[in-house]
Amino acid sequence: QQYMVCTRVMAHLAVPVLLLSFSLLCCSSPSRTRKAISPIQAGAEDDDVKSQIEKLWQEVHLLKEKQALQTGKTPNIYMMENGDLRNYARRSAPGSSEFWIGVSDIVKEGQYVDVNSLPVSYFNWDRSKKQPTGTKRESCVALSVAAQGKWQDEVCRSLKKYICEFVIP
Incomplete structure (x- = not known):
């Protein structure tokens, strides 16, 4: 049996999920024409995107936690010396x-x-x-x-x- 401290259990999943999420945020509402956006609107949209990214980041952490609990085989860890x-x-x-x-x-x-x-x-x-x-x-x-x-x-x-x-x- 080999034991290890897992510090990057879900690193491979986090990057694709974040990239997919970001691409969905950027491309989810395509328009055929470009509209002029005022600086106030741009700031509000930036805040909205930041908020959505923060929510996605929290979801990724939850997924990492759930999968990490299922990834390693741990039934004997707490029973060993x-x-x-x-x-x-x-x-x-x-x-x-x-x-x-x-x-x-x-x-x-x-x-x-x-x-x-x-x-x-x-x-x-x-x-x-x-x-x-x-x-x-x-x-x-x-x-x-x-x-x-x-x-x-x-x-x-x-x-x-x-x-x-x-x-x-």
Whole structure:
């Protein structure tokens, strides 16, 4: 088994999605004649395009998050020796303090499953911080290097590195 910190899991998908989105924004309403546009109209259109691009960028991040949770095989990551995993994370990404491990209770609050929707039977919660907090807002599990590899439930949209497991034959 080989483990790695995945920092660019969806980079290949993000660029085509952004290019396609931008081309749709630019070419979605073709006209046969050119009209003179006042600077005020141009500014409003620029703001509208920027707003649409921002929304698309947020959607790309959501897609990246969803696919990253499904890409790596992670059912054994949280079951392996937690200290080894913490040490690996510390060596692989110095300066990063928390890593997603592919465990969440998004479907049903309090019922943690891995990326394959299999129930999780091993837990390593950071009890000093009263984890898990039990709120619906915090549904994804992160390993905290600072807390000696203990787990914390976090907001799933938080930007963190992933720890992925790959089986190399």
